[in-house]
Amino acid sequence: MNCSAINEKxxxxxxxxxEKEEECFIAQHLKTCAACKQHYEEKYRxxxxxxxxxxxxxxxxxxxxxxxxxxxxxxxxxxxSLKRVASYAAVFVLGIMIPLIALMLGxxxxxxxxxxxxxESMSSQNNSAKGQDNPREESGExxxxxxxxxxVYAPEKIIYNxxxxxxxxxxxxxxxxxxxxxxxxxxxxxxxxxxxxxNNGVNYYYxxxxxxxxxxxxxxxxxxxxxxxxxxxxxxxxxxxxxxxIDAEAxxxxxxxxxxxxxxLYDQAETVSDLIEIESELTRLNTQxxxxxxxxxxxxxxxAHSTVTLNISEATSSQLHVTNPFKGLGARIKLALVKxxxxxxxxxxxxxxxxxxxxxxxxxxxxxxxxxxxxxxxxVMK
Amino acid sequence: xxxxxxxxxxxxxxxxxxxITPHINRLYKALCAYTxxxxxxxDILQECLISVFENMHTLKEExxxxxxxxxIAINAANDYFKRYPAHLEFKEEALQGGPDGLxxxxxxxxxxxxxxxxxxxxxxxxxxxxxxxxxxxxxxxLKLTSTNVGVRLNRARERLRQxxxxxGYFNGGEEKN
Numbered sequence: 109m110n111c112s113a114i115n116e117k118x119x120x121x122x123x124x125x126x127e128k129e130e131e132c133f134i135a136q137h138l139k140t141c142a143a144c145k146q147h148y149e150e151k152y153r154x155x156x157x158x159x160x161x162x163x164x165x166x167x168x169x170x171x172x173x174x175x176x177x178x179x180x181x182x183x184x185x186x187x188x189s190l191k192r193v194a195s196y197a198a199v200f201v202l203g204i205m206i207p208l209i210a211l212m213l214g215x216x217x218x219x220x221x222x223x224x225x226x227x228e229s230m231s232s233q234n235n236s237a238k239g240q241d242n243p244r245e246e247s248g249e250x251x252x253x254x255x256x257x258x259x260v261y262a263p264e265k266i267i268y269n270x271x272x273x274x275x276x277x278x279x280x281x282x283x284x285x286x287x288x289x290x291x292x293x294x295x296x297x298x299x300x301x302x303x304x305x306x307n308n309g310v311n312y313y314y315x316x317x318x319x320x321x322x323x324x325x326x327x328x329x330x331x332x333x334x335x336x337x338x339x340x341x342x343x344x345x346x347x348x349x350x351x352x353x354i355d356a357e358a359x360x361x362x363x364x365x366x367x368x369x370x371x372x373l374y375d376q377a378e379t380v381s382d383l384i385e386i387e388s389e390l391t392r393l394n395t396q397x398x399x400x401x402x403x404x405x406x407x408x409x410x411x412a413h414s415t416v417t418l419n420i421s422e423a424t425s426s427q428l429h430v431t432n433p434f435k436g437l438g439a440r441i442k443l444a445l446v447k448x449x450x451x452x453x454x455x456x457x458x459x460x461x462x463x464x465x466x467x468x469x470x471x472x473x474x475x476x477x478x479x480x481x482x483x484x485x486x487x488v489m490k
Numbered sequence: 491x492x493x494x495x496x497x498x499x500x501x502x503x504x505x506x507x508x509x510i511t512p513h514i515n516r517l518y519k520a521l522c523a524y525t526x527x528x529x530x531x532x533d534i535l536q537e538c539l540i541s542v543f544e545n546m547h548t549l550k551e552e553x554x555x556x557x558x559x560x561x562i563a564i565n566a567a568n569d570y571f572k573r574y575p576a577h578l579e580f581k582e583e584a585l586q587g588g589p590d591g592l593x594x595x596x597x598x599x600x601x602x603x604x605x606x607x608x609x610x611x612x613x614x615x616x617x618x619x620x621x622x623x624x625x626x627x628x629x630x631x632l633k634l635t636s637t638n639v640g641v642r643l644n645r646a647r648e649r650l651r652q653x654x655x656x657x658g659y660f661n662g663g664e665e666k667n
Contacts, residue, residue, distance in 0.1 A: 116644075119647060154647070154654060155619055157596065157600055158600070158619035159620070159622065161620055162519070162523065162619070162621050165523060166518075166519075166522060166528050167518070168535060169532065170532060170536060172511050172539060175536060176506070
């Protein structure tokens, strides 16, 4: 064994990991070789210093049991601390109750309620239109149901009218479609008029329709007319006859009271001339009552059935090219794109607004959680 | 949920008492040597023990519990010094020598020299020469093979010896020996 081989084994020699023979050999060598002896000294001193350093390292003062108890307390607190539960409950209550209260108290201006109000008033119109036998009672019921909002959105007597000009390819087919749609929507054709004219030797038909459609299907029907042909012109008109209706009802009531009084007088009348006079007066009253009642019936019918006036005309050949499938394709694509982008933007806007709607509560909840956390942390530190 | 957490805790506590509690002081000494700052070592040990306790159920082999805890301790120490770099400084008063210990000067020299080593070298020297763990234990703690430990240990020792020689550590002590 030469010096470098011995050098490599010096650590093991110091640690006492070597066989007896090797140990003796190295011990012998160290007595004679000064260089190896110096290496040995250095290594020995290094190892012994390190060892003594290790022996004098301090002991810990940490009590595992105590530490454990501390973490246990922490976790127990996590589980059942009343404060913790209370804080979550508070956040929950704040998050749920405040928006509710805000809606109830200040909600008159809120969009949500406004929409609801609109909806209710619309449905009540429909209902009153349907119940034409007893419109008063029906609307009264509605009023009771929508308390609070009813004053603003009282059901009213509204007559809807629509004028439409349609351009079609085939008059006969269009007429069939219109009749079919009218029947489908529970309506009927009140008036129909058909004419023709010739242009460059070709006969074209045009016609005029008055169609009555139940008020609840009125909008649907108008939309369906766009399937029948191209709407070249349309105008809608809604007449509010609530006041006239109420006046007519009052008139009927008053006339009835008068008639009742006359009937009593009639029973008490003694002379024939009195009888004749009362009878002629009664006849006059009855005529008036019937007139007013008919008017009321007309009103009811008009409210219940919207009037759609259609002018249908066959398109001349030059206008027929409109139906070329590729014509306006770009415009339609553009329209579709615009619609889709609008829808997307709408939903983004909705989300964005919604975010702000919940923001105060999120901030509040965040602050509360932060405070609770900090407090708990402080307790653990203590 | 409550029951689960409770029973998990009981199991953790049982394992902790059995596997970790006997080694707490060893962990502390390792941390002291590694950080050369007794106060910091206490803080780190505390964090380490909490972390060990909470993750007790993730320990796969019970026989390797100490090696596992040691690695958690070293990670905790590294995290700690990332947070408080100032605590890296050697606190002499915290590592006062005992009656059989080294002189204060000698100890400070030694610690300073140890700090010049790379982290891996320092760890292996501390584990073997300062704390006297066996190769097998060290292999487990550092996730190495025993032979690899031997090779690295030799390299680290030679490096330390060079550093000590450069620092004049062997010059002063010649007469004492």
